Amino acid sequence: MSADFSTSQALEKEFSISKHKSNWQPSWLRNLKETERKQGLISVETGLPDSGIARQIEHYNEAYLEYQKIAGSAGSQNPITVSLRDRMNSTRAAANKALSNYRSNLNLKLNQLISKRNSLTERLTETASREQEIIPLVREHKVKEELYLMLLSKEQKNALAMAVTESSARVLETAHGSNFPISPKTIQYIAGGTAGGALFSIFAFMGAAMLNSKVNNKHDLPSTNRQPVIAELPQMNKKESRNTGLFIQDEHSVIAECFHILRNNVDSMLPRPEQGGHVILVTSTLPGEGKTFTSANLAAAFSYAGKKVLLIDGDFRKSSLTRRLGGSGRKGLTSILLQQSSDTTGTIRPLGENSRGMDILYTGPMVPNPVTLLSHPLLGQILGILKKQYDAVIIDAPPYGILADTAILASHSDITLYTVRSGKIDKRYLTQIQQLADQGKLPNMAYIINGVNFKSSSYSYYGYGYGYQYGYGSGEPRQTTRKQN
Secondary structure: OOOHHHHHHHHHHHHHHHHHHHHHHHHHHHHHHHHHOOOOOOOOOOOOHHHHHHHHHHHHHHHHHHHHHHHHHOOOOOHHHHHHHHHHHHHHHHHHHHEEEEEEEHHHHHHHHHHHHHHHHHHHHHHHHHHHHHHHHHHHHHHHHHHHHHHHHHHHHHHHHHOOOOOOOOOOOOOOOOOOEEEEHHHHHHHHHHHHHHHHHHHHHHHHHHOOOOOOOHHHHHOOOOOOEEEEEEEOOHHHHHHHHHHOOOOHHHHHHHHHHHHHHHHOOOOOOOOOOOEEEEEEEOOOOOOOHHHHHHHHHHOOOOOOOEEEEEOOOOOOHHHOOOOOOOOOHHHHHHHHHOOOOOOOOOOOOOOOOOEEOOOOOOOHHHHHHHOOOOOHHHHHHHHHOOEEEEEEEEOOOOHHHHHHHHHHOOEEEEEEOOOOOEEOOHHHHHHHHHHOOOEEEEEEEEEEOOOOOOOOOOOOOEEEOOOOOOOOEEEOOOOOO
């Protein structure tokens, strides 16, 4: 900061001198102009450091004196006089120009000095502000230094006092111990934590299994159950559910293969009459368990096997199958029962162009008394006629646990397929279903568990993992997940 202050003083001194010279120049310019007007001598003492201006003035004065001497005797028109007068004018003009140049240089120097002075002023101001910030730090440093010196002095005094005083302590026994840490016992802690975590996981799984009262797969059926589980249908992911309507489009998918297994198992449970087909009833406990989806795709599986199939919508109240197939408002089963006639002409329709021998019988118009209508003996006659015309008559019945309609339809069926949605029905309710089967209200009953998570670690599927997919046109099966036992 002291160097900047000295530079500032020198700069101010130089600036004052240059300013004085700049203020003095106008008088010299006026002197030159006055001399040009009155034709007199010019003072050589200019006070300017520029020697060129002084020489021009000396030349002018010499020419002026010689001009005065010759003009007095020879006259102003003498060639020598005219030459001297031109010389005076040129010399005075040169001096004027030199003075103007000097003034320009001086102004430029003044501007530079002003710029340096401003810059130096900013530096001094910034230095002063920084010095104000440093002063508390310097004071703090000084206090800490004094405190350190005091503590160092105390330490030296204590060391001197301890050196003079004789110690009263003596070593009774040399310290000894193990080279390994006695605490914490890392290995024991890790082993105990691992065992505790394993036990906690086992108890947690056992508790979850005990608290889970829902039927998730065939292993969750109570011990009192004596009815077979003829099929488990896999749970579809969001993409498959979005791309699949009522019927499965991919005939080679896993769920399509599951329906072929279901068709084969149903066929093995049915009696073997000499002629005619069978009536297959599909029901559930609650709506939304997938009985309509199961009925439709089971009918498709029978038709793929070369069977002639009739799919009947027996739910007179909700008519889910009729609505999803676009048959609302058309003639159906209620139309036949209301007409008191067993003639089904014009009521049974093929299910699409590529039905492959699969027909549909819609519910027909809504009726106020479905139970009364179904209790009519004509229903048994109609189903008897249809059994002679078709290999399989599949009825999509309403939920058994809600309506009495299903009990009436079940009395005319050869087999009852009870659909249970995984994770929806309480295990304790299956005991009541077993009682209904024992009483003959659900003849030849078998379970279908829908929406089973085949990826569960506790699940095995008929000896082959769910991840095996057999592609038509390929030489070997392609495994997508692990093989299961």
